[in-house]
Amino acid sequence: MARLEGKVAAVTGGALGIGKATVERMAEEGAAVGILDCLDSEGEALAKSLTEKGFRVGYWHCDVTSEQQVKAALDGVAKQFGKLNVLVSNAGIAGANKPTHELTEEEWDKVQAVNVKGVFFCTKHAIPHMRKAGGGSVVNLSSIYGLVSAPDIPPYHASKGAVRLMTKTDAMLYASDKIRFNSVHPGFIWTPLVETHLQTTGLDLEAAKQATDSLHPLGHMGEPDDIAWGIVFLASDESKFMTGSELVIDGGYTAH
Numbered sequence: 001m002a003r004l005e006g007k008v009a010a011v012t013g014g015a016l017g018i019g020k021a022t023v024e025r026m027a028e029e030g031a032a033v034g035i036l037d038c039l040d041s042e043g044e045a046l047a048k049s050l051t052e053k054g055f056r057v058g059y060w061h062c063d064v065t066s067e068q069q070v071k072a073a074l075d076g077v078a079k080q081f082g083k084l085n086v087l088v089s090n091a092g093i094a095g096a097n098k099p100t101h102e103l104t105e106e107e108w109d110k111v112q113a114v115n116v117k118g119v120f121f122c123t124k125h126a127i128p129h130m131r132k133a134g135g136g137s138v139v140n141l142s143s144i145y146g147l148v149s150a151p152d153i154p155p156y157h158a159s160k161g162a163v164r165l166m167t168k169t170d171a172m173l174y175a176s177d178k179i180r181f182n183s184v185h186p187g188f189i190w191t192p193l194v195e196t197h198l199q200t201t202g203l204d205l206e207a208a209k210q211a212t213d214s215l216h217p218l219g220h221m222g223e224p225d226d227i228a229w230g231i232v233f234l235a236s237d238e239s240k241f242m243t244g245s246e247l248v249i250d251g252g253y254t255a256h
Contacts, residue, residue, distance in 0.1 A: 001028060003238065004232065005029075007086050007235065007236075008033075008078070008086065009088060010034040010074055010122075010126070011035060011036060012036045013064075013092060014035035014036055015037035015059075016191070017193060017224055018141065018189060018224045018228065020224065021228035022232075024050065025225065025228040026232060026235065027050050031056075033050075033058075034059075034073070035059045035060065036060050038061060038062065043059040043061075046059070058076075060072075060076050061073070064089075064117075066121075070121040084130065085130055085133040085137070086139075087122055087126040088138075088141070089140045090141045094153055094197045095153060097153050098154075100154045111155035112162075115163065120166070126138065127174065130177065136180070137181075138181045139235060140163050140182070141183070142184065143185055144186065144248070144254050146185055147248070164183050167181045168244045171244030175243060180239070181244060182242055183245075184246075184247045184249065185247065186222065188222065188253075189224060190222070194221070198212065222251055230249050233247075
């Protein structure tokens, strides 16, 4: 219950799905946590429920495509809790599910703005706080589709490949500052994002869910906690010799 004692974390996309589970597990493990999201009612409700349980949690409105909002939110977390030494860049969207030749520039750019530029903004404005704190851990959410691909959602796959390489670059750039960077690569996790994506496949939702379950050798999709516990590990000192690495939590998907 104290794996993250003394740490202060910011989690983007922290109101739902993997982000919400990460906030909950981190708080339970002793971290003070800033929830960053643009879903204000969900984020505020989560912060309220955890605060009422005695955890140190706050909510900041943050659209990760806005550099000004990202800086303000991260500065706010550091000011309220005294420092910032963990960043979880989790905010992401799936985007349009079309073949490449049918995509519009707007559809492409929308995904890159959230999934790639958002990670860049968060890293850029977390670094000064982590240097001041004497080090830190950045966990970037990539995907199995940052490692392998599939014949769908091209903007998403491109964005998650970018996150994987951004993570490795920053791991080398900031190692001397004692700031670690690692990426997490989930398989399909039953979240609102995945549910929305499956609704674009043209299949009945239950049929699409069963088909997606079968893609994983373990026979089912994962749960948000499956990823959250991996993030807790990377945020903690248990992983102090890990940087530039990929933590794959995918039910065997990429073992094919």
